[in-house]
Amino acid sequence: MIIYGVALLAFCFLVGKLMGSFLGSLIGINGDVGGVGFAMLLLMLINLYLKRKGWLLVETQKGILFWSSMYLPIIVAMAATRNVKAAVSGGPIAIVVGLIVTLSAFFLVPLIAKIGREKPED
Amino acid sequence: MEIIETVIEKNGLLFAFLCVGVLMWVSFWLSSRLTRNKIPGVAIAILAGLGLALLGEEKGLADIPLFAGMAVLGGAMFRDFSVVATAMGADLDQIKKAGPAGVISLLVGVSFSFFLGVFIAYLLGYTDAVSLTTIGAGACTYIVGPITGGALGASSEVIAISIATGVVKTLVATIGTPMIAKYIGLDNPHSAVVFGGLIGTTSGVAAGLAATDPKLVPYGAMTATFYTGLGCLLCPSVFYFLVNSLF
Numbered sequence A: 001m002i003i004y005g006v007a008l009l010a011f012c013f014l015v016g017k018l019m020g021s022f023l024g025s026l027i028g029i030n031g032d033v034g035g036v037g038f039a040m041l042l043l044m045l046i047n048l049y050l051k052r053k054g055w056l057l058v059e060t061q062k063g064i065l066f067w068s069s070m071y072l073p074i075i076v077a078m079a080a081t082r083n084v085k086a087a088v089s090g091g092p093i094a095i096v097v098g099l100i101v102t103l104s105a106f107f108l109v110p111l112i113a114k115i116g117r118e119k120p121e122d
Numbered sequence B: 001m002e003i004i005e006t007v008i009e010k011n012g013l014l015f016a017f018l019c020v021g022v023l024m025w026v027s028f029w030l031s032s033r034l035t036r037n038k039i040p041g042v043a044i045a046i047l048a049g050l051g052l053a054l055l056g057e058e059k060g061l062a063d064i065p066l067f068a069g070m071a072v073l074g075g076a077m078f079r080d081f082s083v084v085a086t087a088m089g090a091d092l093d094q095i096k097k098a099g100p101a102g103v104i105s106l107l108v109g110v111s112f113s114f115f116l117g118v119f120i121a122y123l124l125g126y127t128d129a130v131s132l133t134t135i136g137a138g139a140c141t142y143i144v145g146p147i148t149g150g151a152l153g154a155s156s157e158v159i160a161i162s163i164a165t166g167v168v169k170t171l172v173a174t175i176g177t178p179m180i181a182k183y184i185g186l187d188n189p190h191s192a193v194v195f196g197g198l199i200g201t202t203s204g205v206a207a208g209l210a211a212t213d214p215k216l217v218p219y220g221a222m223t224a225t226f227y228t229g230l231g232c233l234l235c236p237s238v239f240y241f242l243v244n245s246l247f
Helices: A002-026 A035-053 A058-069 A071-080 A084-089 A093-106 A109-118 B002-010 B012-034 B041-055 B069-073 B076-089 B092-123 B129-138 B144-152 B156-184 B189-199 B202-212 B214-246
Strands: none
Touching: A002 A035, A002 A058, A002 B076, A035 B076, A035 B214, A058 A071, A058 B076, A071 B012, A071 B041, A071 B069, A071 B076, A071 B156, A084 B041, A093 B092, A093 B129, A093 B156, A093 B189, A109 B092, A109 B189, B002 B012, B012 B041, B012 B069, B041 B156, B041 B202, B076 B144, B076 B214, B092 B129, B092 B189, B092 B214, B129 B144, B129 B156, B129 B214, B144 B156, B144 B214, B156 B189, B156 B202, B189 B202, B189 B214, B202 B214
């Protein structure tokens, strides 16, 4: 059933958020620290375990894949509900940072690719 | 007219589904017709969203009562929920396949983008640790930025800048990759794995590699999938402390 997938996703999400919030309060930030990352890791581990056991049914996966494919529209909705007016008045910082960071990262590719090749691949 | 408004306002979230659906359809149509998919539909849709947000103030488009549902759809709960769901597209076995090069490129990619972003933001006049961290996180991807900003309690405008930074990155990756590929040896799976880990913005990596050589797309997307998660883990925690101790 599709709801099993959604429920599994919600479980991972909430456990991740809890871990993130605990970590947050532990290190003195009043908020969630890395909760999304923990939830993703948990989902991947459970996904792997269920796949190995053969317990992950197609219908269950559909419940998760639906939400995974909703992330682009949700990001669009999020973009439409930001305080862009204030951001624009903040100057061309987004363009400068985005441009320089991405172009610089391009030129790290041959460097890191070389390091990777020197190591034995197993 | 009053009845229509009442129905829409009572079903705000559903109206938001409709609005975003139409917006994405138009964006993808424009992408294929006007740019022959050179600029991905997603990038156009996000830019259009940011443009529409200019119609409001603090909450962007959602400041208009008719579009209040957009704030629910684009709010933290749905956003984080759907981002976690994308982990399904990543397989732990695939990390092993990507090998050491992929892991190194991911760590270097997130750290490099973040600290270069922080450095430039500092040069441009930002001095508080929360804003610097949020903009640096935005230099990772347009998802890491708002999630980091949200966790640290950054202002809405700084979060908007971090999203815009991530969007610019997606655009530069999409348009720049095919132009620059031959100069950086991006013509084999190994380099594509490293490329995905260094750039990290999934839609930009996928679109950029598709424009370069479609065969390379899965290799780049494989590492890029982990980039946002790694960024969400590192930026509001370890990286924030580093920035906080420096400024």
